[in-house]
Amino acid sequence: GQQVMQIPQYQHVQEGEDFTTYCNSSTTLSNIQWYKQRPGGHPVFLIQLVKSGEVKKQKRLTFQFGEAKKNSSLHITATQTTDVGTYFCAGPAGAGSYQLTFGKGTKLSVIP
Amino acid sequence: EPEVTQTPSHQVTQMGQEVILRCVPISNHLYFYWYRQILGQKVEFLVSFYNNEISEKSEIFDDQFSVERPDGSNFTLKIRSTKLEDSAMYFCASSRRAGGLGGELFFGEGSRLTVL
Numbered sequence: 001g002q003q004v005m006q007i008p009q010y011q012h013v014q015e016g017e018d019f020t021t022y023c024n025s026s027t028t029l030s031n032i033q034w035y036k037q038r039p040g041g042h043p044v045f046l047i048q049l050v051k052s053g054e055v056k057k058q059k060r061l062t063f064q065f066g067e068a069k070k071n072s073s074l075h076i077t078a079t080q081t082t083d084v085g086t087y088f089c090a091g092p093a094g095a096g097s098y099q100l101t102f103g104k105g106t107k108l109s110v111i112p
Numbered sequence: 113e114p115e116v117t118q119t120p121s122h123q124v125t126q127m128g129q130e131v132i133l134r135c136v137p138i139s140n141h142l143y144f145y146w147y148r149q150i151l152g153q154k155v156e157f158l159v160s161f162y163n164n165e166i167s168e169k170s171e172i173f174d175d176q177f178s179v180e181r182p183d184g185s186n187f188t189l190k191i192r193s194t195k196l197e198d199s200a201m202y203f204c205a206s207s208r209r210a211g212g213l214g215g216e217l218f219f220g221e222g223s224r225l226t227v228l
Contacts, residue, residue, distance in 0.1 A: 031214045042203055042219040043155060050214065088155060092212035098143065099168045100211030102155040 002027055004091045006103030014111050019076040021106035023089035030092055032072045033100065034063060038085040043102075046074075046087075079110050114138045118204050118220035126228055128193050133223045135187045135204030143215060144187045145205040146179065148172070149222075155203065161187065162210070194227045201225075 005024045013019050023032065031050045035043040047056055049065035049072060056063045060083075062075045076083055086105040093099035117136045125131050137144050146158040159169040159179055166179065178190045187206075191198055201222045209215030 033211075033214075033216070035217075037155075042221050043217070044219070045216045048214060048216065090211070093157070093168070094212075097168065097212040098160045098162065098210035099157050099170075100145075100217060101157060102147075104154040 002029075002091065002094050002097075002101060004029075004032075004089055004101060004103040006089055006106055008106055009104060010107050010109070012109045012111060013079050015081060016078050019079050019083070019108055021074050021087050021089075021108075023072045023074075023091075023103055025070050025091055028069045029072075030069075030095070032065060032069075033090045034072075034074055035088045035090060035102070036085050037088065037105070041085070043088060076108075079108070081110050081112055084108060084110050114218075116204055116206055116218050116220035118202075118223050120223055121221065122224045122226070124226045124228065125194055127196055131191045131194055131198075131225060133189045133191075133202050133204075133225070135189075135220055136185055137187055137204065137206030138218055139185070141206035141208050141218070143167075143207045143210050144181070145207075145211065145217065146189045147203045147205060147219075148200040149203065150200045158189070158202075160210070167210075191225075194225070196227050199225055199227045 034046040037043045054065040060077045086107045088105040090100045090102045093101045144161040160167045204220045205217040207215035
């Protein structure tokens with residue numbers, strides 16, 4: 001099935017620095033979703049992107065979907081300790097699939 | 113706010129034993145899923161369930177695994193004969209629309225399975 005590749009695997013930042021995680025697929029995605037998992041927690045939905053070139057913002061978080069709908073990014077401005085966790089992108093396993101396939105995630109650590 | 117609930121939160125079992133993990137999805141959701149996450153690793157799809165039958169399953173979901181929605185509210189995952197490598201956090205999720213078709217997945221807090 002379709003796979004989404006995510007980089008980097010880990011990122012350590014000083015509080016106040018920016019953070020970006022990238023997600024890539026070898027095939028076009030009909031949509032992409034982003035989830036956050038706090039340490040010891042469960043994945044929580046953040047956002048869904050559907051349109052080519054789409055950009056959505058949630059406070060300090062900016063999500064982008066590439067023009068070719070094969071890549072996506074999540075950028076956090078001025079990280080805070082509350083941003084700590086693993087950020088996963090997730091896309092359909094294949095055309096028409098019910099299944100959501102998760103990337104390996106980027107684990108963000110924020111040093112106060 | 114409605115949420116997905118899972119029991120037990122932690123189960124310890126001996127290799128070869130049967131385990132049943134239980135989930136109560138959000139009541140107006142139509143699609144149900146089991147995912148698992150081995151410590152520190154990715155969230156792996158096991159199975160999706162819609163309209164009282166399995167809609168998709170992964171290679172991990174072999175004959176040792178089964179799912180059931182016995183009474184219209186519970187959604188269970190059974191592992192018939194557990195192996196050491198089944199040790200993981202098992203997440204149940206539900207959604208109004210299929211996740212692959214853009215539906216937002218709501219996850220439970222997970223059931224940690226430890227096989228000794």
